Amino acid sequence: MTSDSRRATVQAAAPSGNGRPDRREDLLTAAARRFVAVGIRKTTMEDIAREATAGKATLYRHFGNKDAVIDALLAREAQRFTRVLERAAADLPDAGAKVEAAFLAGVGFFLEHPVLTKGRDEEPGILLPRITANGGPVVSQGLALFTGLIADGVAAGEFRRVDPPAAAEVVMRLILSYFSFPPMHVRVDDPVEAQAFAHGLVAGALRARTGSSV
Template identity: 30%
Template sequence: MANTTEGASLLARALDADPRVEEDPAADRILDAALEQFVRFGLRRSTVDDVAKRAGVSRVTVYRRFGNKDGLVSACLMRESRRFLDELDAAVGGLPRMEDRVVEGFVVSLRAMQSHPLMGGLLRLEPEVVLPFLTTEGGAVLVAMREYLVRHFRETSDVTADPGPVAELMVRVVVSFLLNPESCIEVTDDDQARTFARRYLAPLLRQ
């Protein structure tokens, strides 16, 4: 299993990934199988042989493309991170105001992180593996996501506040709800999440 520092660097790479990377159908099939395997059995109980059998390829093929289990896990995490960010960009990209993008971005992030079969699923299946990425050893992950938001904030004149602290606060809020959804703040559906984000997060852009 990749360590937390490595995992954080993978997220940073996913944030900067070039979407025009040449397609590799065999690698995609292996990663599809890896995702299904990891979701059903967790990372610790899964082996390269398990993934190879599920993908219908030899273990040599998996090793040739991904090196070892850590490389396979890393590639799977990076692909899912990229997919999440693509979903996020698609949801907010057409909105004219940054305030609206923040509101919809909060809604999409909460929903996607909680329901994603790998990210949300592993948090329930193997919390001891995932929690360090989001808490004690999650500094690099926080920085990567913060800088992702900062880049977007700097593309518009709508944001008059210092983008760094605002972006970090927003990331911390999302992670907090992901780790502990029990709260007096109602964000259990999209409309409630929008109301919260518009009332408390969007005004931060103009501090």
Template identity: 30%
Template sequence: MTPTAATSTNKPEIDDSVEARILDAALIQFEKVGVKKTTIEDIARQADVDRVTVYRRIGSRDDVVRAVMTREVESLLAELGSISARNNTAEDLVADIFVTVITRWRTHPLVNRMLALEPDRVLPQLTTDGGPMFTMSVAATATALRSAVRNGLLTDSSDLDTRAEIVCRVVHSFILQPHGTVTLDSDDALGAFARTYLVPIITG
């Protein structure tokens, strides 16, 4: 855990490893003052380590930003693993996944700050440099769908991974460009959209 009081609304992960402490500290600093105003020294002080440790364990500030964002994405994707068990139909499952991902993204304090003040840092992580995270998202979604197959909610298909990727690409587009003619400003609207347009992709 970080040695100082955690003010992050995202509740940093409880982990005693040095890397986790550094990422927890960076997340708090980024949410407080943004990336541009955060230095390696700030992160080191918050994590109660020296700056050399930050460079050795994580890297430069850009490396820290990338590591923090990757961990936040991994945390969200881990949540998808439990979604299958709490739904009784394929329609509910797909809607739940869509609503969960979009709302977590929209309400994440670090994402909101970076998109508003420092889009030049976050956008490459979602586009030109975002291949690894997107691949990770597709894999997590496919895993959730296979769990649904095992639970009898979906019929197995040989192209389930492809269907998962198509849905992820739709979600990705809404993350990159949330404004358009489709109004998805509530959980109900998000769920209805998923049931109408995403469920057919998954179920065929």
């Protein structure tokens, strides 16, 4: 990813609403830019305020410390993660196609996210525990979405009678594993190869077998 595209991704991370993000969102976007530029550990609250052209008092009015900024940024990106998955799965004909598309979108979201990849590569002790934590916003929202998609497939007879939350956990763990340890043998940047892999994953683990009662 080029520096221009990484910058665009950071800027696009802020919900736009009517095109004028509120002050809190502006501060989070400024923090994201600083995290990408110099890293989380080296970024100070003063740096974030300066990047946002805001006073320190304004920043501290929204966030008590840098940890609060990090947590709020991850919560915002978890919401964006969910929207990315929902858009990927929208208007597809069946649950299998929806799960496949959402899975690939989830992998792509993480592997192309400038803040998350910077944190993974240079400061894994700061971001990775927050991202992968059970009950954290990314895992919780991803689990909810995949649980719903898989439950729909089970109800329609398209998937085997799996436990939807347990199956959703497997899918989310795969997404997170590809983020934590980028794939060596599957080219997820190749649409054909990635689609074949996702299709095989769903077909093998979820789809009902013809003539099978399980």
